[in-house]
Amino acid sequence: xxxSTSHPAQHSVxxxxxxxxxxxxxxxxxxxxxxxxxxxxxxxLVAHYGSATVDWASTKDFAQAFANVTQSLALIVxxxxxxxxxxxxxxxxxxxTTAVSGELISIDESVFLIVAIRLQNVGLSRIAFDxxxxxxxxxxxxxxxxxxxxxxxxxLLTSLKVFGDKDRYIEPIELIERQTxxxxxxxxxxxxxxxxxxxSNSGYAWRTTSVVGKPAFEHNETxxxxxxxxxxxxxx
Amino acid sequence: MELSDYPPGFATHRYRLTPEEIERKRQRIKIQEExxxxxxxxxxxxxxxxxxDEPDEQPA
Numbered sequence: 001x002x003x004s005t006s007h008p009a010q011h012s013v014x015x016x017x018x019x020x021x022x023x024x025x026x027x028x029x030x031x032x033x034x035x036x037x038x039x040x041x042x043x044x045l046v047a048h049y050g051s052a053t054v055d056w057a058s059t060k061d062f063a064q065a066f067a068n069v070t071q072s073l074a075l076i077v078x079x080x081x082x083x084x085x086x087x088x089x090x091x092x093x094x095x096x097t098t099a100v101s102g103e104l105i106s107i108d109e110s111v112f113l114i115v116a117i118r119l120q121n122v123g124l125s126r127i128a129f130d131x132x133x134x135x136x137x138x139x140x141x142x143x144x145x146x147x148x149x150x151x152x153x154x155x156l157l158t159s160l161k162v163f164g165d166k167d168r169y170i171e172p173i174e175l176i177e178r179q180t181x182x183x184x185x186x187x188x189x190x191x192x193x194x195x196x197x198x199x200s201n202s203g204y205a206w207r208t209t210s211v212v213g214k215p216a217f218e219h220n221e222t223x224x225x226x227x228x229x230x231x232x233x234x235x236x
Numbered sequence: 237m238e239l240s241d242y243p244p245g246f247a248t249h250r251y252r253l254t255p256e257e258i259e260r261k262r263q264r265i266k267i268q269e270e271x272x273x274x275x276x277x278x279x280x281x282x283x284x285x286x287x288x289d290e291p292d293e294q295p296a
Contacts, residue, residue: 095247099239118239122247133261158271159264197261204250208240 020084022077094204095123096170100136100196102212104187113138113182113212117162117196121170128169130199134162137197138182141190154193158182162198190214 026033085091099118104111115136121127139154160182170176191213199205242248253261279285 094250096250097240097242097246098248099241101239116239120242122242122245132265133258135261135265137264156264158268159261160268161265199253199258203252205253206248206250208248 020080022080092125093123094125094127094200094202096120096127096198096200096206097122098196098198098206098208100194100208100210102192102194102210104184104192104212104214111184111187113184113192114179115182115194116177116179119170119176119198121172121174124172126169126171128201129163129167130201131161131163131165131167134198135196136160136162136180137195139193139195140188141193143189152190157192162196188214 097118097120101116103114103116105114106112115138117136137159138157140157142153142155144150144152160180162178167176191211194210194212195207196209197205197207276285280287
């Protein structure tokens with residue numbers, strides 16, 4: 001059972017760019033705008049081939065001013081587009097999916113917890129990990145005789161580093177999967193909670209939790225094969 | 237041992253930790269590392285581990 005708060009990066013399953021209102025307005029009014037442009041072109045042609053005398057000095061000044069205004073408008077429009085694309089659209093923000101899971105096994109009367117973690121960079125930027133603080137925390141649930149609906153309290157057993165020396169960063173669309181074996185001095189009467197918290201050097205954190213229940217352990221004790229080495233999502 | 241699957245385009249919620257929370261995490265990790273280092277030395281003394289063995293490429 002894994003619990004992790006997720007938010008859609010975009011509003012639909014198929015990722016689409018956010019569409020600014022200006023673009024919508026432009027799309028709806030493209031016909032009159034094109035008509036006005038065509039009219040302006042016709043006027044220019046009439047003025048050019050007409051019999052009226054042209055003061056080329058003032059025309060040059062007008063063209064210069066028009067060019068300046070056009071450049072300024074282009075800069076503003078480009079800035080607005082870049083703002084929507086990169087700031088509002090969060091195109092290059094750090095995005096990560098995290099998952100953790102555990103399984104209890106018994107070998108020669110010793111109890112072990114196999115922990116699997118998976119990280120995937122679903123953004124477009126490289127994420128550098130804070131290796132010193134990213135942690136996997138193991139909590140033990142405290143047994144209670146509940147006479148009401150209560151959340152079971154847990155007690156922190158240990159906090160382990162998640163990354164080795166070589167796990168410094170993750171590139172876009174890369175996947176990291178790791179498994180580790182933790183020895184336990186005794187078996188909890190209820191089970192354990194695993195909490196994976198990954199920190200990046202840019203100061204962001206991602207967290208996911210998972211409950212490893214006692215039934216998982218009993219499942220192994222019945223002699224059914226545990227799932228170590230079993231193919232999962234095509235990965236051994 | 238099932239891991240969550242996320243549909244394409246989805247990401248886990250992200251947030252920032254306070255400096256105090258980061259320091260607390262650092263302390264907890266340090267306690268565990270000291271515990272593991274003591275265990276490693278004990279194994280070396282018992283001859284179950286070679287002295288030049290580095291701690292495992294960590295972990296999960």
